[in-house]
Amino acid sequence: MSDEPREREVVGTRVVDARLHLLSRQVLDVDGEPVTTVDDLEVRAPDGGEAVPGEEAWVSAIVGWPVLVTRVLGGHPPRTRREQVAWSDVGHLGTAVELTVAADTLDVGWTERWVRDHVVGRIPGGKHDPEAGS
Amino acid sequence: MIVGIVAATFGAALETALSSGYTLAQYLGWSWGKFRRPARAARFHLSMIVALLLAVGILMTSVDPIQVTEMSVVFSAVALPLTYVPILLVANDPEYMGEHVNGRVVNALGTVYLVVVCVAAVAAVPLMIATGAGS
Numbered sequence: 001m002s003d004e005p006r007e008r009e010v011v012g013t014r015v016v017d018a019r020l021h022l023l024s025r026q027v028l029d030v031d032g033e034p035v036t037t038v039d040d041l042e043v044r045a046p047d048g049g050e051a052v053p054g055e056e057a058w059v060s061a062i063v064g065w066p067v068l069v070t071r072v073l074g075g076h077p078p079r080t081r082r083e084q085v086a087w088s089d090v091g092h093l094g095t096a097v098e099l100t101v102a103a104d105t106l107d108v109g110w111t112e113r114w115v116r117d118h119v120v121g122r123i124p125g126g127k128h129d130p131e132a133g134s
Numbered sequence: 135m136i137v138g139i140v141a142a143t144f145g146a147a148l149e150t151a152l153s154s155g156y157t158l159a160q161y162l163g164w165s166w167g168k169f170r171r172p173a174r175a176a177r178f179h180l181s182m183i184v185a186l187l188l189a190v191g192i193l194m195t196s197v198d199p200i201q202v203t204e205m206s207v208v209f210s211a212v213a214l215p216l217t218y219v220p221i222l223l224v225a226n227d228p229e230y231m232g233e234h235v236n237g238r239v240v241n242a243l244g245t246v247y248l249v250v251v252c253v254a255a256v257a258a259v260p261l262m263i264a265t266g267a268g269s
Contacts, residue, residue: 026163033174037163065162095230103165112165116176126172126179 016093018059026096027062027085029103035085036064036108038097040071042084059087062097064108083108154185204262211258214251222248 016022018041027035040063043051051057064083070076085108091100103109120126152168159166159178166178193199222244228235236244 034159034163034165037161068162112176115180116173120176120179121173123172129171131169 014093021093022062022097027099028096029099029106030091030101031103033103035099035103035106036062036083038062039065040067042082061086062090083110151182151186151189155179155182208258208262212255215248215255218248218251 022038022041025038027038029035041059042061042063043057044060045051046056046058048060061084064085066077066081066083085099085106089099089101089106090097092098099106104113155178156166158164158181159175164177165175167175172179192202222236222241224230225236225244226241
């Protein structure tokens, strides 16, 4: 996490293999903080409706960890139970998926915030910065 | 000697507790690490707390701690290829490694070691049963 913004290549068209370059990759927020992993992708029709097999479809969102359970055991969680990040928040695809927004503004980070506010933040020293010296 | 034992077991306990946090947090993509404020890697620190409580709970059942250690060492040997292979794959991916990507010599050595690790993983459980776990 250097202070200088990284050079970003502008490529005309890049072929991305969803299984190889997206699924299971780490998602980082705009500050380089880990957010989630890409556990599934939501695919929709270009008009935002249900994707129809055989017709054009776009990746509309990254789906976070609760879907991992049903990906392993089968089934689908209802849409309201999914934790997802809109694809429009994705800025760059490298070895990690880099977002253009901060983790704290995303719904997907609610468990992290809940544990921070109710458990770890309340423990003495829980907010101590280990890199600020004693 | 007591100081040595305390230092060694305390170090191992710290390392094991940390590793449970790292394993869970990195697998699930959570914020992790001891360089962050604990509140900025909340689930990572919570999982270490839970792992510590679980470990104390297991010991309180008056199970023989040496036996627990032996069993966990055997099963960590079984799991070794599962951590070794992904690292070997990433070390061969120029997207991650850039100019430090594995060359042929390193890969040859890495493959030799992979065989050793696999043999150990396959042999671990049968050996444990055959020797009665050292009893």
